[in-house]
Amino acid sequence: MLRKLTLFALLILLLVGALLAFIWQQQHLALQQPLKLAKPLLMEVPRGTSPDSMLRQLEQNGLIKSAFWARVAWRLNYSGRSLQSGEYQLTAAIKLSEVLDLWQRGKIFQYAFTLIEGWNIRQLRAALAGAPALQQTLADVPDSQLMQHLGLPSGHPEGRFFPDTYRYPRGTSDAELLKRAAKQLDNVLAEEWAKRADNLPYSEPYQALIMASLIEKETGVAHEREEISGVFVRRLARGMRLQTDPTVIYGMGERYNGKLTRAHLREPTPYNTYQIDGLPPTPIALASRAAIHAALHPKEGNSLFFVAKGDGSHRFSDTLDAHNRAVREFQLSRRADYRSTPAPKQQTP
Structure with missing residues (x-):
């Protein structure tokens, strides 16, 4: 009787081991599959979207074969972790495991806007108005009220922003970007002033x-x-x-x-x-x-x-x-x- 129980327990262990190995193998195969992309794609994750629904969307769009084992992998590896909303850049060679890693780390795609040294305020504002994915809130604000509108020290806005490349996710406002540029100028000017001749x-x-x-x-x-x-x-x-x-x-x-x-x-x-x-x-x-x-x-x-x-x-x-x-x-x-x-x-x- 004891021998039969031992054999039965061993059989159960073998079955469980085989099942776990099968699950691991299916997860591995699912996560290693490259997305079927001919060119880079910006994929938007709306606020409140679950990983399950995003994986189903990849499947429905024909980018992956099946979402089932990818969903299992997310639940086993990233259980309880939320999916940060925003845009994620998917490259042509990206694997599904890398997509899940982007989502888990919340590595949202960043646009770039460059302020060029030598620009005057008209050139700056014209370029800012054409910046992609930037929320435009300053179109009706005249130059004379711009600094006050930004909550910055009053005065003429000419030259009050530091020329540099600024990165931002979709939905960032033009006001937020200019505040960063103004703060950067204050920092640079203070650093250089402290070392002046x-x-x-x-x-x-x-x-x-x-x-x-x-x-x-x-x-x-x-x-x-x-x-x-x-x-x-x-x-x-x-x-x-x-x-x-x-x-x-x-x-x-x-x-x-x-x-x-x-x-x-x-x-x-x-x-x-x-x-x-x-x-x-x-x-x-x-x-x-x-x-x-x-x-x-x-x-x-x-x-x-x-x-x-x-x-x-x-x-x-x-x-x-x-x-x-x-x-x-x-x-x-x-x-x-x-x-x-x-x-x-x-x-x-």
Whole structure:
């Protein structure tokens, strides 16, 4: 009798073992199957959706053979874990096990939006309005109320956001993204201000940001930034006007058509540094960390003038006579592809 019971128990154990092995094998086969995708797919998981229903959807869409064993695998391995809503990117070679891992970790697809150094607020807002999957809440908010609407320190929004690439999931608002960019600028400006050189003509970081925006618009040549900063700082120290063309262009606003004349240089606007003393009242563009650093670390020297050579770089001069010779050399016989400012930068995907 005891032997029969022992044999029966052994048989039960063997059957249970065989069943467990079968379940493990079926799970393994189900999870190792690649999704039938010809190209990457963004799959949306609505709020409150269960893993079971999402797996059934994969089956109904013909992306997997059967959802049964995948559902068993989720219940055995991720029991009690919720499925975070959002979009998940499924690649052409992805396996079902990797899909479950994405869901379990809540690795939601992130879109990218890049703020380009040198952009003004009009360019920034136009690009922001076209950003994919971004909830638009600022379309009717004028520039004059933008900072207040964002709950940020009041003032003109020009130059108050840090140029960088920001990633966000679908449903993020344009206001949320701008708040991040404003906070990032505050952090960068504070870091650079803490390491600034001595004897600078700025009483507060905001003035350094204004200077950085001028440097940003004057050159995209990396090694020139500190040199241009040095020219501007020396001019301020001597009571000379900055006389930088980008401020004239900015003051003209949408009236600027690509051509700058002597009449424009004489036109009184709050930003025209041919007509005003010192810095303009606000930044004129988004300034990169490199431009901010240059504003706070001007290169020592004697140059007080510079003129665009037509390739994005400049000729620096210590005296007005030398500057006038450079103007005749580079301005009066311009090359066909002449440009006085940096080449425009494009947003990266």
